[in-house]
Amino acid sequence: MSKRYPGRRLSWWRLTILVGVLGVLGFASVEGWRWFEDVQTAANSDPWTDGYVDVTTTPFYAFEEVSDTDLKNITLAFVVASKTDPCEPSWGGAYSLQQAGVEVDLDRRLARLRDLGGSAQVSFGGAANSDLAVGCEDSTKLEKAYGSVIERYETTTVDLDIEGDFLTDLPAIERQARAFASLQGERKTGDAPLDVWLTLPVAPTGLTDAGTDAVTAFLEAGVDLAGVNAMTMNYGDTAVAEKPFIDVITESLQQTHRQLGVLYGRQGIQLGSATLWSKLGATPMIGQNDVRAEIFTIADAQQLNAFSVEQGLERVSFWSINRDQTCAPNYPDVRTVSNSCSGVDQGDATFAAILAQNRPGTLDAVFGPGTTPEPTETDPAAADDPKTSPYPIWDENAAYPAESKVVWRHNVYQAKWWTQGDAPDNPVLQISESPWTLIGPVLPGETPVPVPTLAPGILPEWQKDATYVSGDRVMFLDVPYQARWWTQGDSPDASKVLPDSSPWRPLTATEIMSLQKTATPTPAP
Secondary structure (H helix, E strand, C coil), rough: CCCCCCCCCHHHHHHHHHHHHHHHHHCHHHHHHHHHHHHHHHHHCCEEEEEECCCCCCCCCCCCCCCCCCEEEEEEEEEECCCCCCCCCCCCECCEHHHHHHCHHHHHHHHHHHHHCCEEEEEEEEECCCCCCHCCCCHHHHHHHHHHHHCCCCCCCCEEECCCHHHHHHEEEHHHHHHHHHHHHHHCCCCCCCCCEEEEEEEECCHHHHHHHHHHHHHHHHHCEEEEEEEEECHEEEEEEEEEHHHHHHHHHHHHHHHHHHHHCCCCCCHHHHHHHEEEEEEEEEEEEECCCEEHHHHHHHHHHHHHHHHHCCCEECHHHHHHHCCCCCCCCCCCCCCCCCCCCCCCCCHHHHCCCCCCCCCCCCCCCCCCCCCCCCCCHHCCCCCCCCCCCCCCEEEEEECCEEEEEEEEEEEEECEEECCCCCCCCCHHHCCCCEEEEECCCCCCCCCCCCCCCCCCECCCEECCCCEEEEEEEEEEECCCCCCCCHHHHHHHCCCCCCCCEEECCHHHHHHHHHHHCCCCC
16 A cells, blocks of 8 residues: 555556666656656556446436446435525435435445445536535535535545536635535545545636636645546537547547646646646546537547556546446437437447446545645756757747747747747646647657748848838848838848837748749849
């Protein structure tokens, strides 16, 4: 057992890989040590797969009847506020905790699940009804309400599903965050520390602004998040029309991974890539999604599982176990979402079995509070080298028109619009805020890409006394420029120093190559 992470078994398969790579690295640099700290932290995790069960959906799903081949990690959904008392927990607004114990036999079934080697967590919130934090404004009562659920079901892991109107109710989210910070603090030194997962909707670009605000609220309240679980579903018709569904899912996870690094960094907590992946979960909606164009297939499940194992996602879940079967022949329209079947032909396969491959962990193997900053020193020897970089190294004093390519920290970036002073890897939460697009890493063996030039005479030389209007093009010191507005006597090279006020801009590589193909050299006078 790991002493640093109570209750967590060391993942030996990750450790074996770690030791082998370290033998190659030989701890030769600061960067190597940073990588070791990062991967060692992630290696202390046991990735797991769970499935949601809607407790109130009829016919009731027998989640407790698990065999050796069944998924044993269950997320019971959803605890929300009672319809008669905003500070009283209920299951889906239909049963009080006591009523669920009698009418649904929930307590006994949960005990049976655990007797058979299963584990369970409780999910609060969801798309329907109201979370306790929305209407219960008394902090003492709110904490007591959440605590009563945790105590009754003896769970060491909770899932907070924040979506719908709740997602934009920041005061309610902040109340929830303070309540769980207190509950987690009470259990920090005990035998049963409390894992807190935030389940949030994502777009292809990652978490929405409201989602990043929610994560920030929890971090600022002092909650040590076990992770953020991305709802990889219902992106919209436009997203899946442009690329395969699984590509949209993996892209959204990569962007959420990037955003988590920014969010923790803003709290003064620097985490490595592997650690951030271990704080990430993915929850697809199996089969037919609510968006009719989105269908998560068995093949998608196989690819998501492979991605999760390769990247080291701590958690993979799915909505829902109730639906993990092919619809019966008498189900009239499989494109209409059902609560009891997936809407796709699964054959003998189950989404649960596929998503759980190579993910042996259980909900009882808790992570426990323990997120700590990691080393951030940079190895001076790792600086970008102009001799091996395909494009110029980014310079904060230089101006870059749209489509310009630069190298920064061993990656190639392309400008989306004119920019100056904006670092390509500036930690923005939404990728749309950055003027740069990451193209990919600098590859081994690359050398500077030749800069396109114009043959003599294609453009006239700039003349100090000449008058130029918008669109006119000239050569100055072997560099082609285009006038942005009327000008006379303004040297084109001033655009390098004062790009905003200069009437000139240098031509892009695309414009230069176009001129090479179409222009006729200007006759010599």
